[in-house]
Amino acid sequence: TGEDLELELRLFDKKGDAKWHLGRAIAIRDEDNVITSWVSSVTEIQKLKEEEERKEGFLKLVSHELKTPVTSIKGYVQLLLSLLEREQEREKDNIPIKPYLNRIETQVERLIRLISEMLDLARIEQNEMELRKERFDLNKHVEDIVEDITYTNKEVEIDLNHLCECEVVADKDRIGQVIINFITNALKYSPEGNKVDVTVYQDGDEKVSVSVKDYGIGIEKKEIKKIFNRFYRVSSKSEGTYSGFGIGLYLSNEIIQRHNGKIFVDSELGEGSEFTFTIPLNLN
Ligand code: ADP
Numbered sequence: 001t002g003e004d005l006e007l008e009l010r011l012f013d014k015k016g017d018a019k020w021h022l023g024r025a026i027a028i029r030d031e032d033n034v035i036t037s038w039v040s041s042v043t044e045i046q047k048l049k050e051e052e053e054r055k056e057g058f059l060k061l062v063s064h065e066l067k068t069p070v071t072s073i074k075g076y077v078q079l080l081l082s083l084l085e086r087e088q089e090r091e092k093d094n095i096p097i098k099p100y101l102n103r104i105e106t107q108v109e110r111l112i113r114l115i116s117e118m119l120d121l122a123r124i125e126q127n128e129m130e131l132r133k134e135r136f137d138l139n140k141h142v143e144d145i146v147e148d149i150t151y152t153n154k155e156v157e158i159d160l161n162h163l164c165e166c167e168v169v170a171d172k173d174r175i176g177q178v179i180i181n182f183i184t185n186a187l188k189y190s191p192e193g194n195k196v197d198v199t200v201y202q203d204g205d206e207k208v209s210v211s212v213k214d215y216g217i218g219i220e221k222k223e224i225k226k227i228f229n230r231f232y233r234v235s236s237k238s239e240g241t242y243s244g245f246g247i248g249l250y251l252s253n254e255i256i257q258r259h260n261g262k263i264f265v266d267s268e269l270g271e272g273s274e275f276t277f278t279i280p281l282n283l284n
């Protein structure tokens with residue numbers, strides 16, 4: 001037909017692995033509009049394709065995750081409304097409003113967390129994440145966070161070690177977000193136990209580290225680099241077991257990089273993982 005051609009196709013490489021390619025061809029014509037030749041190109045787009053698939057999966061997951069708490073909130077609100085109606089009829093019924101309101105609150109918090117993560121993602125993508133730096137006591141901050149987490153999850157056992165006392169100049173909320181992400185992941189990916197070790201220590205003269213160690217499912221060596229990618233989640237038969245969107249570590253990494261710091265992971269499949277971030281002691 002002489003029309004421009006554009007198609008996505010899978011080609012096999014020497015090893016026999018299929019890789020997505022984008023094939024394009026454009027006809028070159030002479031003065032009489034007769035095709036004399038074709039210019040064509042074939043470009044490997046495997047990485048883009050994988051990213052696209054992850055994005056689609058992410059959207060599916062988000063819609064699903066948004067729907068669950070909203071449905072549950074709706075259910076509890078309807079229940080409370082019908083109980084209140086009955087109360088008006090029979091004045092003295094003892095209505096269990098508090099536990100239902102607590103459940104609604106938990107679900108609303110889940111929604112807020114999800115929405116905030118998505119907003120952060122958009123901010124990073126548009127390079128709009130600003131840091132609000134202040135001087136604060138990192139040990140105290142870690143302590144407060146651990147206290148908050150143990151207050152809401154009574155069954156967890158977080159062992160906190162201070163090997164140094166340090167002040168930093170950093171964005172307190174953002175650093176807190178990274179610590180919370182490390183600890184909640186450590187708990188989430190430890191289905192058999194609830195023990196987590198958190199250590200604050202000095203790294204040379206100029207740096208301070210916070211590490212979070214768990215004794216959970218661990219991560220395969222080949223996956224370690226990838227878990228910092230947007231929307232990346234280690235896929236396995238248990239993928240559906242752990243809820244999440246695969247953006248927490250991506251955000252954490254971006255935050256730490258913006259503080260001129262680094263994240264390290266040490267992990268053994270089936271044994272557990274240790275996530276560490278290091279930031280300069282005196283950022284100005
Ligand atoms: P998610 O919301 O999926 O937990 P994250 O970005 O926080 O997203 O983590 C990305 C992936 O890294 C997780 O889906 C999980 O497969 C893996 N991961 C993160 N932390 C741990 C950990 N402590 N132990 C085992 N796997 C982990």
